[in-house]
Amino acid sequence: MVSAIVIIAAALAAEFMLGLFNERWRAAAYGVTLFALGFMAFISAEWVWAFAVYDAQPAEIFTAGVQPPFAINLRMGFPEAALTLLINLTGLFSALYLRRALLEKGRAAMAVLLVFVMAQNGIVLTRDIFNLFVFFELAVIATGGLMLLSEDERAVAAGFKYLIVSQVISAFLLIGIIFSYHATGVLNFDLMRPEHFAAAQGGAIAFFLMFIAVVAELKPFPANGWALDIYESAHPAFAGLFSVASAAATLYAVDKLLVLGGPAWLPVATGIGVVTFIAANLLALPQRNDRRLLGYSSVAQIGLILAVLGQRDILGDHYFFVAGGLIAAHAAAKAGLYWLSGLVASRDIIGWSTLRGHPVLIFAFVSFIALLTGLPPFPGFYAKWELAVALAGSGRYILLALILIGALIEAGYLFRWLGYALKRDKPSEEISCDPSAVTAIIAALAAGWAFAYLWGDLSAHGNILHAVPLLFALSFLLLDWLPAWVKNTVAIVGMVGYFILNYTDYDPLRLIFAVIILIGGPVILLASYDAHGRRIGFYPSAMLMYAGLTQLIGATDFFSFFVAWELLTVGSYFLILRGKHSEPHALSYIIFSLGGAFLILTGFALAATVSPLPMFEALQHLTGETAGWVFLLLAVGFMTKTAAIGLHIWLPGAHAEAETDVSPMVSGILLKAGLYGLMVLMLAMGKQRFYGIDIVHVMLWVGALSALLGNLMAIFEEDAKRLLAYSSIGQMGYALFGLALMNHLGWVMALMFVINHYIYKSMLFLSAGGVAKRTGTRLMYKMGGLITLMPLSFIAVLIGIIAVSGVPPLSGFGGRWIFYNAILSAEHRLPMVITFFSGPIAFLYLFRLIHTVFLGQLKDENRRIKEAPFWVILPQMLYVGLLMAFAIVPGLALRRVDTYLNQFFPEGGLNWEGITITSQFGYWSPVSIMIIVCAIFGSLFAWLMFINRRAQKVKQFNIVFAAERPYRPETTHFAWNFFAPYRKALGFLVQPFVTRFWETIADILHTAGDIGRRLYTGNPQTYALHFLAFVVIVYFFWTGG
Amino acid sequence: MQFDWMKIPYALLTLFIVINFGYLLNSFIAKIAARVGRRRGIPIWQTYIDVAKNYGLRTSITHGVMFYLGPVFRLSGGVGLLLFVPSIYGSSMFSNLSFAGDLILALYFVFFGTLGMALGAAESGHPYSAIGITRGLSQVTAAELPFALAIFSVALQYQTLSVTDIVAAQQGGILHWTLFTNPLAVVAAMLSFLGSMMRPPFDVVLAPQEIPIGPPTEYHSSYLALMQTNRAIFPIAKIVIYMNLFFGGATDWPTFFLKVFLIYMWSVFVGVSFPRFRVDQSIRWFLIWAVPIGVLSIVLV
Amino acid sequence: MAHLAMATGFILILIGFYGALTNRNILRMIVAFTVADSGVNLVLVAVGYMRGRTAPILDNTVPAAEAAARIIDPVPQALVLTAIVIGVGVTALMLAYSYKLYEKKRTLDITKHTELKW
Amino acid sequence: MRELYEQLKRLFPLGEYTEQRRDLAFVTVPKDHLRPLLIHLRDREGFTHLVLLTAVDWIEEGRFQLTYLMNDRAGKRDLGLRVLIPRDGAAMEGIHDLWPTAATYQRELREMFGIDFPGSPRVNGEFILEGWTGMPPYRRDFDTKKFSEENFNHRPGRATKDPAKHMKDKLYPDEA
């Protein structure tokens, strides 16, 4: 094993060697640099290997052969090895990336780069405070030098600013060091003790000065203006290196200091970290320059890790796992993103859409964003989970809330950026594909995924990447070059196959969801055969969503449930994002979803700390106030997904703007995830009170209001798919209402809604999508009279609306019947009034859908359109058949569920004897109804047809029009603002209060960010003052608190 | 389960009785209205003649398949509604096809005809039809609400959804009627009743002067004849529900005829006394006056 | 004596910082920082001495085992030297930067070099 | 009204003045001065309302007389402005920009008299008549009887009587 000091020695040797080189031997010099960095990385790697595999002991290296305090010593432990490896590898790939710049600037630049890497290594390795200072100063000087590599002219000023601020910082550091020495008598980390500082006069202040100076190197808010300028103007390779290496090293230095300072300093670190995290994310919101945005993000991430360092007291064994996970994610993502920014010509974040031409790079970009936001399977996710569990377990709720709020804001701007990159028009400039740069980026990408795998393996919860559905989904990334129909077949076969293999494992409740996901999903996928070409990106996203859903219903513990939740969220986000104009809607979707996910995370974390049991049992065993909190958090989280009123504003856009075959997926299937969550939650926990309020009662009201307002909004909608989307809000409100009734039939009704809603909403969305595809618009008043041209779509919609509106004999009626029976035994009566009202309103929007699209007057331009494509029609016809079948024999699905529910709600089941279904209050015979209605209908129809057998078929303008005649179909088709009287009477109910509320919040955040960032005036003197102010504020809080 | 095939002829018998009763009732009420205006009014057979005339027309036109289906849906709705509810309490002969479902079935089957009519009328492509439909649908959502509340209230009161059981509970004297045991629900339901009878003040749907009779503008000859038949059956079918729920049902045909007539007259009285509401006014009227009574009834029951 | 030196050091630091943060001229700022540097070094020297300990020579009188408690660590002295060296390095770098800045904008006014902000 | 006329006469070269009633008078106006006069009346004298715009065919003089009838609501008086324009190629400046309603009158005049109002909205479109291609029917040289006989089938047996004589014969047969 090579001694760790060789790392530093190698760097020094290479530097001196470079000094000996002729100025013209640049290639050789570059070779030496690369070799040195590679060698340094190799040594670190060797150590990491030794620690990880052979369980080696940490090695102390005594310089000058003397024990401390008489000489400086270095240590190589596992964290040091990992960090130096990270630093050296980043250094190596940065050097690779910097090839052109280094060759241009010559050996001096290479030497400076080596100094920088060496200094960072030194910061990690050294156990001597003064030595730490020296390495810091070396890093400062090297940074100053490397800043000049940039092609950006402003980099000079940025470097100078850094020098000025670092002058002030180093003065603090030096004074702190010397006073610490004065207090403790030694300068060695291992020999100093927290007691020393406490005992000596001024010892605490000495430590404070030292600590604050080192922390300042972490760019805490607000003392970080200089760092942002550096990030913005430096060469991207160096910015990446600076963000990764110096952050990693300095964080470790802080970690070492915190051991010295003792537990009293942990809250200080946490406070600084969390404030920085939130503030930097907030300030990043209005940012449009990509590198500066990344700078803010770096600052935020480092703040988060600093906060984690401050939580080492509760993290225990997970400390390195969490902090390391965050550092690893940050490193791979930030290096990768900075390196990517070097390829993009535009400095505006919209310019990143140029990446779209390169599948690998765009995949890298997506991965990096996922790494940063802590999505599964990346290490940040594991870290987030452990951190949340630890924080919740020790009662640090406010901190957890703050971190999650910050993370949500971060996700906001990162996903906005992602949306721009994926959706905005590509700029004319092509990206520069420098092979060495691309190599570096691919290395970062590989590192990110390697970290993902590694952290999965280290995790106590098992590796996410080992889940079959996820692997199946990810495999589509590799298959993306295949034509769409092949992938579609693979997807269908895979899903159905998975179902066949696993369906026996599900209980009836889960089985219903499993059928909807794994059988219903492929049915919708049939429509995807209509797509031509390769449809890049569709299948990985769709399969990711289905994988998440599949894992969700298979999940038995909190962690895997949450993983599945996040996976389906991400998958559906990308799926929704595919729509033509869906970028803003996808963003609001992901933000609401992540917000909801964070609530769920908090709830799970709270619950998980109580008992290590499987999820269901753990939830069951919760008691007292915690139970109320958990229930509330989880309920709100799940209701975000079902788009309960108040949390619904993401849904209409997201569902309406999605592609034809995506809308049914996200509406018919994805929404069920929220319901499933609610069902599991309510089955496990029953009714919970939260400070005296019955949450389930509140949910009853929320469900009723969602049903009413969703439906009301739907009837005023001109856009067919938006109408259906609003209708989903209403339908989900109904289902929520059923669940919240908390009785047997309420649940049967909710489950019936789950099935029915899947069938008819998928059918209607496909139909509307097919029509929109043919007519080129989704505005219903622009259609009309399509019945003869698109008869099959019409039949689908007709059957759909009969089913939705609950008119016998179709299956919707069963839902209504069960609903009435359910409310008869419910406790609360007032919310029923609202649901009574919302039922007929559903009828209004459905009629509008069928009338304005298929009936009425056919427009000029639509005279020659054809029926929707076969593959879009096929699933619709399947659904028509299903609806009919389900109408005649609802028992097929419901009977088993009914029995299953007996164990939870023993009262009030249904009697399925014979052909009549009997409840406590009434009876219902679907077969008889169907036969009677068909008989009456059929005989009357035959009679009328017979009488009118010779009726003259007329055309659309052959109407009696007050002796005049219509001139244009547009002016004859009564469609726009169809329910004007309703608007007049009840339009006040659908004022967009909720939208305004969320918009105001977004506005406030943005404005706060925009005002806040004006703090950074660009003047180094201000920055230095910021630092001083920072010191004073922290000092004030430290002494005050 | 053994199906009693005799139910079919019995049901057809009920249908026959009710159709004739309906025709005569319509003429009779028109005659009453005429006498109030000091006219002689139409002959009592006029409705029969009109229907016969409409069947006797030699030509007809069609706008498409849904145009046929409109009246068929409409009449099926009327017939179905009639047959899903027992007409005469205690008579297995006139219990019709009520084995198929309970009150809720009847409540939702009302929409069957509405839906079909709306579809058929819309197929004609006539803007007046569409306007009439929006008015009708808008109004019916608000008008049905108090009725739904009343049904809920009554079901809660008797703890059953079976019409037969509800009637059974009201037997044994006039004071057992829901009218007296749960007056608020009855008031709410009777206000709602006004909205569903297409008489003033809630007849803006048809509005002959403004949107030539709204939805059926394009209907004629045998289509219209079917709808006239429905016009005879449907109000009665609807009234039968009211009668069974609130007014003790009927144990024989004379009582049936009398009660149906009296309940019908309620909407006639109101209709001749009040001018027409606009749709938004009637929606608000139902929400402000009828719904609170219904809410009160379900809270108090 | 040590206190006096320390006080002087702190005064120098304050003067230096004051100068660096109030002067707009880059060269003046650099000069101010060297003043502050001197102050820091002075403080280092003043604080680095610990009363009652001997010179850092390991011999029989001071066995290696007790050395840590008995001798004055020589490191602070070395530290000052190193700090001075580093200070010089940084100052040189700053001067080089100021040259570059001047070359670019033909001004040494620090407020004119604030394109990067927000 | 006469005061008004005197007052106006000082400002505009007005022609003949006819006082029909105390509150209704007509003034002849040269074609070119119509517009300023109308604006003056509308904005200064309170004649804010254009009651009608019509025409008379003075075929013997070869002129059309356009009558612009103005109403002063507050003053409860009407003033008619008469403009005489040549019959051949009859055209007049439109006043639809002063009163939008005038456009309708102008369409009517265009259709019935063939007086053109260049620039008036839809002035050349059909107004009341559909598919009329012949001479404008309100012109006095249009022979409506002849047109009727040529176009519409006549039912034989129609007799024309002098109404006065017929009624007299019928009611008072003795006085014959």
Add this chain to the structure above:
Amino acid sequence: MKDELKKRLVKGPDGVEFEVDPLRDYYCDARPQVEPPAISKIVEDFFNWARAESLWILGFATGCGAIEMRPLMTPRFDAYRFGVQWRPTPRQSNLFIISGYLSTKTLKRVIRSYEQMQSPKYVMGLGSCTINGGMYWDSYNTIKRLDDYLPVDVYVAGCMPRPEALLAGFEELKRIIREGKGEGANKYAAEFDRYKANQKKVIHDWDMPDYNW
């Protein structure tokens, strides 16, 4: 012809241009057929009786006769007792009362409405204007003989006829119908070309299909 009725080029959503001819594409252009009576005489007699006893008048008024029709609804005349009632739409009406003079412009609307009524249908000409032009005998835009353009079953003379005369007219019409002579619609279909020629002679801008279904 209105611009809206002219042929036009339209671009479909798929970008393909095609021609739309409103008169062909938006209107049914079938000719009316002679509808034979029911095969059985008894049935036909029954229907004729029903038709006679259920006269539904199209609420379309031309000229001053409209005023004379209103009193029929009042208690004094009460036409309802004869099975007469007014319908707002031609589709449901059987009897078209031309209640006064017809300008050529109105004639066009009358023809359209008449053709939209379902057969058998009847026309009653009211007042001398419909008979021979009446006081508008020399007008440039009023037709003089209604039966040139529509098959008239009954004329009621007068200027205007009083409501009693109208009632008498109804009785006369009923008699005609009961006798099976109310075959105006079939006459119109049989002599369609003649009627159309007459109509087109006075309606110069014929911009609709020959038969308005």
